[in-house]
Amino acid sequence: MARERSWRTELIERFPDLFHPPEGQPEAAAGYPWCEEGWRDLLERLCTRIEAALQQGETIRIAQIKEKFAGLRFYWHGDVSPGTASRIHEAIALAEARAECTCEQCGEAGQAYRHGGIYMTRCAVHAKGTLVPAEPDRDNVHIVRRATLGGYRIAPRRYDREADRFIDDGPTSPVNEEA
Ligand SMILES: [Zn+2]
Numbered sequence: 001m002a003r004e005r006s007w008r009t010e011l012i013e014r015f016p017d018l019f020h021p022p023e024g025q026p027e028a029a030a031g032y033p034w035c036e037e038g039w040r041d042l043l044e045r046l047c048t049r050i051e052a053a054l055q056q057g058e059t060i061r062i063a064q065i066k067e068k069f070a071g072l073r074f075y076w077h078g079d080v081s082p083g084t085a086s087r088i089h090e091a092i093a094l095a096e097a098r099a100e101c102t103c104e105q106c107g108e109a110g111q112a113y114r115h116g117g118i119y120m121t122r123c124a125v126h127a128k129g130t131l132v133p134a135e136p137d138r139d140n141v142h143i144v145r146r147a148t149l150g151g152y153r154i155a156p157r158r159y160d161r162e163a164d165r166f167i168d169d170g171p172t173s174p175v176n177e178e179a
Contacts, residue, residue, distance in 0.1 A: 031062030053087035072099035097159035
């Protein structure tokens with residue numbers, strides 16, 4: 001897959017303060033997304049949330065965006081407060097959860113499939129190979145990084161795709177959408 005002008009460079013040019021592309025070369029940005037267009041919407045939501053989380057004087061740089069093992073990988077670095085970092089971790093957790101149930105080709109609801117050793121998230125139309133069955137009672141439960149004030153921990157959370165939010169956070173959740 002060659003780097004080219006596409007929805008990917010449109011995303012980069014829409015969020016230059018996150019991607020920091022070289023002048024006139026959005027396709028050369030480190031965060032050039034290596035995934036298909038079905039995940040464009042969730043990446044736009046993610047970048048919008050990160051921009052909203054940043055306080056005056058704070059800046060981040062997206063280091064890498066890619067699909068791996070049917071999931072989204074999103075790496076960044078920056079100089080931000082612990083509170084901002086928690087909001088960014090939360091935004092990434094939402095995007096990761098959404099990627100796990102969104103067809104990477106078309107953006108419709110999807111599930112994990114395995115095709116010759118390759119894992120992918122696809123709708124029924126774009127699926128190849130065999131469905132990777134969800135564990136009983138674990139439908140729409142995603143093991144994600146859960147933001148805490150001290151950083152994050154790994155925890156199971158139930159993701160509501162319609163509402164694009166976690167629905168079983170409980171009263172101890174330190175981060176919400178107030179940002
Ligand atoms: Zn699809």
